[in-house]
Amino acid sequence: MRTMSSVSICEDYEDGQILEAACVAIQTGSMTPIIKQELRFLIQARRLAEGKPELSDQDVKFVPQVTMELRPEERIKKENRREQNRKAAKKFRKKQTALIRNYRKRIQQLESENTRLTSELTTLAEEKHSLQGKLKSHLDVCGCVISVLV
Template sequence: MWTNNSREETKLHLAETESYSTGKIKPLLKEELKYYIQTRRMSEGKNELVVEFNKEFKKDRICLTIYKLRPNEVVKLKRRREQNRKASEKFRVKKKTELQTLQLLCQKLQQRNDELMKEVADLEAERDAWYCRLLESLHNTDLIDNNKTVPI
């Protein structure tokens, strides 16, 4: 499968030893995942995946590894980045439009609520005025006895 099986077995053994000594499964899991990916690629008739690590550096306490990409991988990466950039811009425009629409709707609903509250206040004032007029009318016609109340 690989060009140098003993080298790969050594890597697997080192990962196993490191996992056992540190009590973490990550090194062994990484090697196992690598073997799984390689096996799947080979069964699909693809070439072996080769990743060349050139150097490591730390930036803001995050270890980043730089490796050489193949030309077709560079094209795919650029295409994905461009698609992501366009999708992000489209999403931002859509969200901005939705926000503006919702703000406009909120403003209209607040205006409508203010109009309705004013109408309620006007109707309550009109009701109170009619009630007062009714009481005056009843009082003036002497239908109201001082000891009786008018049911409303």
């Protein structure tokens, strides 16, 4: 499945390696083959610019990483580490939960105290207003002069 745009882009390259990479990319839906080919060309251009010899396809290979089986003692060590990690994570989550619980309890205490203090402030303001009214009515009747600090 070669399109006209991919052919025109790849005309500069002699052996059509980028075209092949583009076709593989289209088939697989991954940009990796194109990126790898572009990296090859970039490395080759730098080597030539520095006066170094060209690399052949045998020199540049992208080989998937080989995974090796763990020895029994390594497997046991890995499992022990995982178990320690699970325990530590469980302990951490438990500690975080306790901290959150304590913070919520403290928030409730502070909110209830705030409500109580707001109520007390309202009561004291009403009492102040009442006392100021009584003082004013007394001054109107008595006629005495008192300096009042407000």
